[in-house]
Amino acid sequence: xxxxxITSLEVARRAGVSQSAVSRVFTPGASASKxxxxxxxxxxxxxxxxxNILARAMVSGKSRIIGLVVAYLENQFYPEAIEKLSNLLQxxxxxxxxxxxxxxxxxxxxVVAEILDYQVxxxxxxxxxMSSDLSNRCQAAGVPMVLFNRAQNDSQISAVTSDxxxxxxxxxxxxxxxxxxxIGYIAxxxxxxxxxxxxxxxxxxxxxxxxxxxxxxxxxxxxxxxCEATRSMFxxxxxxxxxxxxxxxxxxxxxxxxxxxxxxxPNSVSVVGYDDVPVAAWPAYNLTTVRQPANRMVAETVDILxxxxxxxxxxxxxxEIDGPLILRGSARIPEGYDK
Amino acid sequence: xxxxxITSLEVARRAGVSQSAVSRVFTPGASASKxxxxxxxxxxxxxxxxxNILARAMVSGKSRIIGLVVAYLENQFYPEAIEKLSNLLQxxxxxxxxxxxxxxxxxxxxVVAEILDYQVxxxxxxxxxMSSDLSNRCQAAGVPMVLFNRAQNDSQISAVTSDxxxxxxxxxxxxxxxxxxxIGYIAxxxxxxxxxxxxxxxxxxxxxxxxxxxxxxxxxxxxxxxCEATRSMFxxxxxxxxxxxxxxxxxxxxxxxxxxxxxxxPNSVSVVGYDDVPVAAWPAYNLTTVRQPANRMVAETVDILxxxxxxxxxxxxxxEIDGPLILRGSARIPEGYDK
DNA sequence: CTGAAAGCGCTAACAG
DNA sequence: CTGTTAGCGCTTTCAG
Numbered sequence: 001x002x003x004x005x006i007t008s009l010e011v012a013r014r015a016g017v018s019q020s021a022v023s024r025v026f027t028p029g030a031s032a033s034k035x036x037x038x039x040x041x042x043x044x045x046x047x048x049x050x051x052n053i054l055a056r057a058m059v060s061g062k063s064r065i066i067g068l069v070v071a072y073l074e075n076q077f078y079p080e081a082i083e084k085l086s087n088l089l090q091x092x093x094x095x096x097x098x099x100x101x102x103x104x105x106x107x108x109x110x111v112v113a114e115i116l117d118y119q120v121x122x123x124x125x126x127x128x129x130m131s132s133d134l135s136n137r138c139q140a141a142g143v144p145m146v147l148f149n150r151a152q153n154d155s156q157i158s159a160v161t162s163d164x165x166x167x168x169x170x171x172x173x174x175x176x177x178x179x180x181x182x183i184g185y186i187a188x189x190x191x192x193x194x195x196x197x198x199x200x201x202x203x204x205x206x207x208x209x210x211x212x213x214x215x216x217x218x219x220x221x222x223x224x225x226x227c228e229a230t231r232s233m234f235x236x237x238x239x240x241x242x243x244x245x246x247x248x249x250x251x252x253x254x255x256x257x258x259x260x261x262x263x264x265x266p267n268s269v270s271v272v273g274y275d276d277v278p279v280a281a282w283p284a285y286n287l288t289t290v291r292q293p294a295n296r297m298v299a300e301t302v303d304i305l306x307x308x309x310x311x312x313x314x315x316x317x318x319x320e321i322d323g324p325l326i327l328r329g330s331a332r333i334p335e336g337y338d339k
Numbered sequence: 340x341x342x343x344x345i346t347s348l349e350v351a352r353r354a355g356v357s358q359s360a361v362s363r364v365f366t367p368g369a370s371a372s373k374x375x376x377x378x379x380x381x382x383x384x385x386x387x388x389x390x391n392i393l394a395r396a397m398v399s400g401k402s403r404i405i406g407l408v409v410a411y412l413e414n415q416f417y418p419e420a421i422e423k424l425s426n427l428l429q430x431x432x433x434x435x436x437x438x439x440x441x442x443x444x445x446x447x448x449x450v451v452a453e454i455l456d457y458q459v460x461x462x463x464x465x466x467x468x469m470s471s472d473l474s475n476r477c478q479a480a481g482v483p484m485v486l487f488n489r490a491q492n493d494s495q496i497s498a499v500t501s502d503x504x505x506x507x508x509x510x511x512x513x514x515x516x517x518x519x520x521x522i523g524y525i526a527x528x529x530x531x532x533x534x535x536x537x538x539x540x541x542x543x544x545x546x547x548x549x550x551x552x553x554x555x556x557x558x559x560x561x562x563x564x565x566c567e568a569t570r571s572m573f574x575x576x577x578x579x580x581x582x583x584x585x586x587x588x589x590x591x592x593x594x595x596x597x598x599x600x601x602x603x604x605p606n607s608v609s610v611v612g613y614d615d616v617p618v619a620a621w622p623a624y625n626l627t628t629v630r631q632p633a634n635r636m637v638a639e640t641v642d643i644l645x646x647x648x649x650x651x652x653x654x655x656x657x658x659e660i661d662g663p664l665i666l667r668g669s670a671r672i673p674e675g676y677d678k
Numbered sequence: 679c680t681g682a683a684a685g686c687g688c689t690a691a692c693a694g
Numbered sequence: 695c696t697g698t699t700a701g702c703g704c705t706t707t708c709a710g
Binding site: 005048050051052053054055057058063065068073074076078079080082083086087090095096097098099100113114116117118119137140141142251252254255258259260278279282283284285 | 396421438481590621
Binding site for chain 3: 358
């Protein structure tokens with residue numbers, strides 16, 4: 001079985017032109033006479049020639065590869081995001097090299113180092129904490145990076161998230177309008193800006209209404225820990241409403257409430273989540289939640305990244321996209337409520 | 340901000356050795372004296388040097404990139420699989436370039452063409468149909484491919500799936516043992532070997548017991564269509580058990596039954612799925628289902644692919660991995676049943 | 679508009 | 695074990 005990798009040189013010979021002519025025909029912004037283009041295209045088609053992207057990358061310095069660092073694929077928000085990210089990038093002529101940053105903490109640095117080895121044109125870090133040392137190395141290597149669904153204090157680095165503070169506030173206002181008196185919160189991983197902002201927006205709005213958190217548990221964005229937190233929270237003096245830092249945990253909370261503790265949702269307790277992943281709309285959960293506008297978040301992320309790839313000197317941007325509260329059946333809806 | 344891409348030549352100069360010495364130090368199976376290694380490593384560390392993988396790929400002909408074609412990320416089985424795939428490949432020193440084959444039918448060919456442009460060392464096609472023309476082109480290009488969770492009649496191409504026929508049979512036997520009389524089936528997309536095999540195993544076992552399908556609907560692996568199929572199937576003479584071709588649709592079937600039609604699962608009708616995705620274990624569904632052993636499927640896939648990368652002449656292999664029926668609460672369990 | 683020539687950063691013979 | 699020498703396949707000046 002002969003291995004048939006056709007090079008531009010072979011195409012050139014068959015078309016009776018120089019190798020550089022072939023290159024020009026396949027290089028977007030290049031000039032070639034109609035006749036040359038025709039001859040080359042014909043020869044290329046006959047031979048089944050396609051340019052070698054790696055070779056092109058080497059000389060041009062542009063690989064058209066974007067490194068995507070991602071961690072928790074079990075939370076449905078991420079598969080959805082990577083699908084959209086990948087599709088959009090594909091449209092723009094880029095492709096996504098995936099790097100799992102899972103399990104082993106502290107391996108993020110290694111992962112990014114590996115990414116850099118592939119000469120990626122840019123990096124999207126979804127939901128992972130970035131040491132500033134690390135972002136410096138990317139900077140030094142001239143590789144732009146944008147954080148997806150996580151912000152960094154370090155204002156040197158671009159990030160796009162939903163407006164988590166506003167989201168948290170909306171939930172508080174909704175719950176208060178619903179007449180809830182004892183409001184609990186189940187937190188995500190405290191190292192995450194999304195967690196902190198959601199909680200800050202939530203408790204601030206509570207304070208403004210003269211209320212405070214009735215109970216607080218920590219789920220670390222993990223289902224099992226969220227179950228545990230729910231058990232303790234409902235062991236004594238149970239709340240009449242719980243805001244859970246993301247949908248993924250909210251499902252665990254609802255299941256624990258209904259099937260383990262025998263507590264009715266929403267009649268005995270309202271549950272509200274954050275993300276609006278597809279499962280939230282399924283009748284079994286029918287979860288009231290704040291929608292993270294994945295499409296717009298993805299579009300912004302790609303925009304910023306490509307802009308930076310075009311010109312790395314543009315200032316870092318912090319985008320927060322507002323998302324609506326989606327009213328469903330897991331929480332009591334105040335009469336005449338609209339937002 | 341200076342862009343600091345260090346080359347092996349610069350390291351060589353600082354270490355006082357030749358450029359090829361540096362290369363050797365960074366090439367796994369190469370020889371260099373202890374002293375040289377030391378000097379080079381030191382200089383490299385000081386400079387922050389890392390080899391350029393693309394350049395290495397060009398000359399060695401090995402990119403250490405695996406192209407992964409994937410379609411429906413909404414079915415949780417796939418995020419899970421790509422996470423495991425990516426992790427395992429990462430361990431072996433490969434990385435995954437993702438290609439979404441979604442929406443647009445017939446774009447698979449274009450997608451694979453693009454993949455080839457990146458000089459990938461191998462391709463994993465998850466759950467996509469492969470035209471034989473296409474697999475020929477990969478063959479011609481010397482790029483091995485293995486199908487994941489889908490088999491092909493074309494025995495020229497390796498594939499790993501669960502044992503779908505056995506799985507279908509297990510479900511039939513289980514349902515029959517449970518005393519069900521009117522057994523329905525909701526099919527996936529008929530173009531998929533997984534769908535066909537599951538159904539074949541299922542109906543064959545039914546026949547052996549002197550039974551036949553009471554009703555049949557088509558869900559095409561989509562939730563909405565599965566809902567529709569459920570509605571028609573239960574409009575008249577409803578079955579007392581339904582086998583659904585995958586979990587993703589089974590959730591939709593259960594929700595339609597319970598929340599739209601007001602039919603009790605499992606008391607009025609048993610529902611069984613296929614895959615055992617994480618959600619199947621959540622209390623809200625607690626779905627009885629055939630487990631696809633993702634870990635072993637992934638391990639086999641990677642094994643075969645890497646073996647082929649090592650030597651493309653080895654024969655194509657078709658692996659079917661047996662998975663257990665996981666008994667949960669969505670289907671009546673016959674007394675004393677164990678399998 | 680076109681061809682010749684010079685590399686991109688690295689690995690792989692090849693002598694020494 | 696080491697340095698020298700060729701390229702991998704392509705883009706990009708540079709003359710013409």
